[in-house]
Amino acid sequence: MHTPMNAESWLQEHGDYLFKFAISRIRDEEIAVDLVQETLLAAWKGQHGFKNQSSLRTWLVGILKHKITDHIRREIRRRELSHAVENDPTSAFFNAGGHWQEPPDQWRSNPESLLGNDEFHATLQQCMDELPPRQQQVFHLREIVGEDTDFICNALDITPTHLHVLIHRARLALRRCLECNWFGRT
Numbered sequence: 321m322h323t324p325m326n327a328e329s330w331l332q333e334h335g336d337y338l339f340k341f342a343i344s345r346i347r348d349e350e351i352a353v354d355l356v357q358e359t360l361l362a363a364w365k366g367q368h369g370f371k372n373q374s375s376l377r378t379w380l381v382g383i384l385k386h387k388i389t390d391h392i393r394r395e396i397r398r399r400e401l402s403h404a405v406e407n408d409p410t411s412a413f414f415n416a417g418g419h420w421q422e423p424p425d426q427w428r429s430n431p432e433s434l435l436g437n438d439e440f441h442a443t444l445q446q447c448m449d450e451l452p453p454r455q456q457q458v459f460h461l462r463e464i465v466g467e468d469t470d471f472i473c474n475a476l477d478i479t480p481t482h483l484h485v486l487i488h489r490a491r492l493a494l495r496r497c498l499e500c501n502w503f504g505r506t
Contacts, residue, residue: 330360334377338384345388355391359384440502447497451490458483459490 338359342352362383363370370379434440448456457476461467462483469480478486 330363330376330380334380335360337377338380341381341384342388346391351391355384355387358387362387443502444494444498447494447501450497451493455486455490455493458486459494462487 335356338356339352342355343349346352346355359380363380366383370376374382448459451459454476458472458478461472461475467475469483472478473480473483476483
């Protein structure tokens with residue numbers, strides 16, 4: 321059983337080393353400082369888990385490595401999300417708060433009457449043809465053929481989350497296209 325140590329003595333003895341280790345991987349002083357603080361806090365909270373099977377510094381570096389990995393993963397997800405939003409053709413529909421820039425017009429047509437309208441089907445097909453290929457596939461399988469999530473995900477090798485994103489984007493794009501090419505006609 322080891323004697324509990326305090327984070328202040330860990331900081332004095334290992335802080336510079338941990339900071340240099342973090343800065344060599346992150347290259348941002350502010351983030352490196354935060355990661356060292358998170359490491360020391362996690363070590364202090366979990367000091368009962370330190371079994372003296374390695375040096376204290378090795379144990380702290382192990383915790384820091386996990387903190388760095390978590391930071392990098394969060395950063396990648398944030399960048400991917402930011403890139404996806406910037407390149408999402410539907411992002412022009414919404415403001416930063418996620419609300420409609422301009423609410424969609426109310427459709428005045430009876431959906432049941434459109435089922436038998438060949439001209440509407442031709443317009444819908446033209447709108448679907450304008451979708452990116454993956455959105456076309458997903459929309460067709462889900463909304464036209466009526467396949468379930470598991471089937472579509474397995475067939476296209478995508479996750480359920482990705483499926484729902486593709487469906488959402490396809491629906492928004494189709495709605496806009498139909499508003500311009502069908503419902504907006506006079």
